[in-house]
Amino acid sequence: MSVTNETTLAELQAAESRLLLQTYERYPLLFVSGNGVHLRDEHGTDYLDLLSGIGVCALGYNHPAINSAITTQAHQLIHTSNLFYHRGTTELALRLTELTGLDRVFFCNSGTEAWEAALKLARANAEMLRSEGKHIGTRFIALENSFHGRTIGSVATTHKAKYREPFMPVMPDVVFVPANDVAALRAAFSNEVCGIALEVLQGEGGINPVTDEFLTVARELCDSTGALLLCDEIQSGMGRTGKWCAYQHYSVLPDVTTLAKPMAGGVPIGAMLCTDAAARSITPGMHGTTFGGNPLAVGVAIAVIDEIKRAHLLDHVNSVGNYFLAQLRSLQSKHDAIKEVRGKGLMIGLELHSADLAKSVLGEMLKRHIILNRTHETVLRFLPPYLITTHHVDQTIAALDELLTQHIGSQFSVVSSQERK
Template sequence: MISNLESSLKDLQTAEAKLLVQTYERNPLLFVSGEGVYLRDEDGNDYLDLLSGIGVCALGYNHPVITNAIAEQSQKLLHTSNLFFHQGTAELAMRLTEITGLDRVFLCNSGTEAWEAALKLARAHAGLLSSEGKPLGTKFLALEHSFHGRTMGSVATTHKLKYREPFAPVMPDVEFVPFDDVSALKAAFSNDVCAIAIETIQGEGGINPVSQEFLAAARALCDSTGALLLLDEIQSGMGRTGKWCAYQHYGIQPDVTTLAKPLAGGIPIGAMLCTEEAARAFTPGMHGTTFGGNPLACAVAIAVIDEIKHSMLLDRNASTGEYFVSRLRDLQARHSLIVDVRGFGLMIGVELDSDILAKAILAGMMNQGILLNRTHETVLRFLPPFLITRDHVDQAIGALDELLAIHTPAKPSDGRVLAGEPING
C-alpha cells in the first residue's frame, strides 16, 4: 500500500502501472518541490528546468506572486459557476484584451478547450454570414506538422496521423496545407473555407515560425471572404517570444487567438479571444464550460500578467532568448550534428541530424541535471521559465557542447570519418 503522504519512485511506478490509463511515457524522476528555475527530486538533487512543464511555469516554481494569489483567493471563493458574477472574470478579460488587441474573451480550462471554442466559433460565424447572404462553407485549412490539442475537434486540425487515426472519424472538413507554402494555401482556399488555422510558431511540430509572407497571405485570403484567421498562441503566447503574442512580431492581427499554458503559471486555464465581428456568432447557451473562468484561476492569471508587466519580463525574454540563440548558433558552427537553430525569445528549437542522437542528448542532459524535451523526433525543445539568466544559458550550452563532442565521429589525419567512433574514444 502506498502512503498517502510519501512514496518512492519505485512505489509510484508500480502503482501507476496498475491504476492509471497508460497515456504517458514518464521519465524515471520523482519531483517533490521546486524553487525558481529548479526542480528537486526525492533524493534532494536539483535540476535546471529548461522545459517549465512544457511551457507552463513561466514564473518558475514557488513564486510568491502565485503562491500568495492562491492563498488569498482560496480563502474567499474557488467556484461559483458561470450562472453568477465574480470579480475575476472582467478583470482578467480586460488584461487579456489589452495585451492581445482583441475585443472579447471566452475563459475555459486548457489550450485544447480554447482551440475547440475557436473552431466552434468559426463554424458558427460562417453560418451567421451565410444567413446574411454571404455564404461560407464549413471547411478548415490547417498546416502540416500542426498540433492543436486532443479533443475531437482539436485533434482533427492536428496533422500527425498517430494523434488522429485511432479516433477516426474525427471532425470532417479539414484540409492540411504544406507548412509555409503560400501557393498551396491560395490554391486550397475558397468560399468553402470558414477559417484558416495556424500556430504562429509550431511547437510540437519542431519550433517552426511561419513566414511574414505566409501569414500576410492568410490574412488577405480571410479578408476576401469573411473567413476567420485563427492563430494558436497556446505555446507561443503570454510573453514567451518577447511579445505578448508571437503574431505581434509580424504586425498582423488575427480574428481569433487562443492562450493557455503559462497564463496562470500552473493553475489550469485557457482563453479564446476574438474580434467583435467574430463574437457575434455566439449567443447564450451555444457554448460553455463548468469550471472555466473560476475565481481561483482568474486570480492567479491576473497575478501572473501583472508580474510579467511589473518585472518587464517581455524585454528580458527577448534579450535572454537572443543570447541563448546566439550561443546555440556558436555550437552549430562547431558541431555539424546541429542542423538548425530557430525560434523567438524563449521558444527555441535545436534540430539535430537524427532521432537517435536527439534521444541520446536528451538523456545526457538529464543525467547532468538539465531538463528539456524532444519534439518532432529530432528537435530539442527549450521552453524555460521566464526567470532564467545568462548563467543558466551558459550552463546548458556547456553541457550540450560536451555531449555533442562525445557523439561527434572522429576524423583521422587523412580526413576520413571513422563512423561510430566518438571523438573522445
Template sequence: MKLDNGRMKLDNMKQDGTITGGAADMNLVATQAAEQKLLLQTYDRHPILLTRGEGVHLFDDAGNEYLDLLSGIGVSALGYGHPAITKAMMAQAATLLHTSNLFYHDGTATLAVKLTELTGMDRVFFCNSGTEAWEAALKLARAHAGMLRAEGKTIGTRFIAMEHSFHGRTMGSVATTHKLKYREPFAPLMPDVVFVPFNDVAALRAAFTNEVCGIALECLQGEGGIHPVSQEFLAAARELCDSTGALLLCDEIQSGMGRTGKWCSYQHYGIQPDVTTLAKPLAGGLPMGALLCTEAAARAITPGMHGTTFGGGPLVCAVAIAVIDEINRANLLAHVSEVGSYFVEQLRGLAQEHDSILEVRGMGFMIGVEIRTAELAKELADRMMFERHIILNRTSETVLRFLPPFLITKAHVDETIAALGSLLQEASAAQTVLAGEQVHG
C-alpha cells in the same frame, strides 16, 4: 502494496498519503507500480519522482537538483514557488473558489480587460485548457460562417490547417492536428479539414475557396519543431480570410503570454487574427485556457450556444491576473527577448563547432535545435536530463525543444551551452572511433 480482487491496495498508507515499508516513503518504484496498475497509460514518464520546485530548479526524491528548461511544457513561466502566485492563490482560496458561470465574480472582467488590451482583441471566453480554447475557436468559426450564410453570404464549413500542426487532443482539435499518430486511432474525425504545407503561399491560395470558414495556424509551430510562420504566408492568410469573411485562427497556446518576447507571437508580424487562443502559462500552473476574438466574430455566439462549468473561476482568474502583473512589473518581456536572443546566439555558436546541429530556430524562450538524427537527439535529451540534470525535451523526433521559465539568466544559458557542448563533443568522438573500427574491421 498488494493486489486485492484485481485492484491495487496501498496497505501501509499514512495519514499524510505517503506509503511506508519500502526504501523510501512512496518512492519512485512504488509510484511507478501504482501508476502502472491504476492510471490510463497515456504518457511514457521519465523515471524521476519530483518533490518540489524553487525558482527555475526542480528537485527529486533523492535530493537531485535540475535546471528546468522545459517549465512543464511551457506552463511554469514564473518558475516554482513564486511569491506573487502563492500570495494570489492563498488570498483567493480563503474567500471563493468556485461560483459557476451563472453568477458574477470580480475576477473575470478584470482579467478580460487585461487580456484584450494585451492581445488587441475585443472579447474573451475562459475555459480550462488549450485544447478547450481551440475547440471553442473551431465552433466559433463554424457559427460565424452560419451567421454569414443567414445574412445571404456564400461561405462553407471547411478548415484549412497546416502540415506539422498541433492544436490539442479533443476531437475537433485533433482533427486540425496533422500528425497521423494523433489522428488515426480516433477516426473518423471532424470532416471538412484540409492540410497545406506550412509557409507554402501557393498551396494556401490553391486550397482556399468560399467553402472555407477558417484558416488555422500556429505563428510558431511548437510540436512541429519550432518553425516560425513567414511574413508572406501570414499576410496571405489574412488577405484570403478578408476576401470571404472566413476567420483567421491563431493558436498561441504555447507561444503566447510573453514566451516569444511579445504577448502573442503574431504581434511580431503586425498582423491581427480574428481569433486567438491562450493557455499553458496563463494561470501560472493552474489549468486555464482562453479564446479571444474580435467583436465581429463574437456576434456569432449567443447565450446557450457554448459554455463551461469550471472555466474562468475565481481562483484561476486571480492567479492569471497576478501572472500578468508580475510579467509587467518585472519587465519580463524585455528579459525574454534579451536572454532568448543570447540563448539562440550561443546555440548557433555550437552549431558552427558541431555539424550534428543542422539549424537553430525560435523566438524568445521558444527555441528548437535541429539535430542530424533522431537517435542522437534522443541521446542528447536523455543525457542532459539524467547526467547533467538539465531538463529539456525532444519534439518532431530530431528537435531539442527549450521552453524555459521566463526567469532564467545568461548564467543558466552558459551552464546549458557548456553541458550540451560537452555531450556533442563526446558524441562526435564516439562516432569517430566507430568509423575507425568500421574501416579497420
C-alpha cells in the same frame, strides 16, 4: 497502498501501472518540490528546468506572486458558476483584450478547450454569414506539422497521423497545406473555407515560424470571404516569444487567438479571444464550461500578468532569448551534428541530424540534471521559465558542447556516413 512522503519512485511506478490509463511514458524521476528555475527530486538533487512543464511555469516554481494569489483567493472564493458574476473575469478580460488587441474573451480550462471554442466560433461565424446571404462553407485549412490539441475537433486540425488516425473518423472538412507555401494556401482556399488555422510559431512541430508573406496572405484570403483567421498561441503566447503574442512580431491581427499554457503559472486555465465581429455569432447557450473562468484560476492569471509587467519580464525574455539563440548558433558552427537553430524569445528549437542522436542527447542532458525535451523526433525544445539567466544558458551550452564533443561525436559520425550512403 496509501501514498505518503515516504512512498518511493518504484512504488509509485508499480501503482500507476495498475491504476492509470497508460497515456504517458514517464521518465524515472520523482520530483517533490521546486524553486525558481529548478526542480528537486526525492533525493534532494536539483535539476535545471528548461521545459517549465511544457511551457507552463513561466514564473518558475514557488513564486511569491503565485503563492500569494492562490492563498488569497482560497480564503475568498474558489468556485461559483457562470450563472453568476465575480470580479475576476472582467479584470482578467480587460488585461487580455488590452494585451492582444482583440475584443472579447471566453474562459476555459486548457489549450485544447480554447482551440475547440475557436473552431466552433469559426463554424458559427460561417452559419451567421450564410443567414445574411453570403456563401461560405465549413472547411478548415490547417498546416502540416501542426498541433492543436487532443479533443476530436482539435485533433482533426492536428497534422501528425499518430494523433488522429486511432480516433477516426474525427471532425471532417480539414485540409492540410505545407507551412509557408503561399501557392498551396491559395490553391486550397475558396468560399468553402470557414477558417485558416495556424500556429504562428509551431511548437510540437519543431519550433517553425510562419513567414510574413504567408501570414499576410492568410489574412487577405480570410478578409476576401469572411472566413476567420485563427492563431493558436497556446504555447507561444503570454510573453514566451518576447511579446504577449507571437503574431505581434508581424503586422497581422487575427480574428481569433487562443491562450493557455503560461497563463496562470500551472493552475489550469485557457482563453479564446476574438473580435467583436466574430463574437456576434455566439449567443447564450451555444457554448459553455463548468470550471472556465473560476475565481481561483482567474486570480492567479491576473497575478502572473501583473508580475510579468512589474518585473519587465518581456524585456528579459528578449534579452536572454537572444543570448540563448546566439550561443546555440555559435555551437552550431562548431558541431556538424547540429542542423539548425530556430525560435524567438524563450521558445527555441535545436534540430539535430537524426532522431537517435536527439534522443541520446536528451538522455545525457537529464543525467547532467538539465531538463528539456525532444519534439518532431529530431528537435531539442527549450521552453524555460522566464526567470532563466545567462548563467543558466552558459551551463546548458557547456553541457551540450561536452556531449557533442566527447560522447555523441562518434555516434554522429556513424549516422552521417549512413545518411551519405
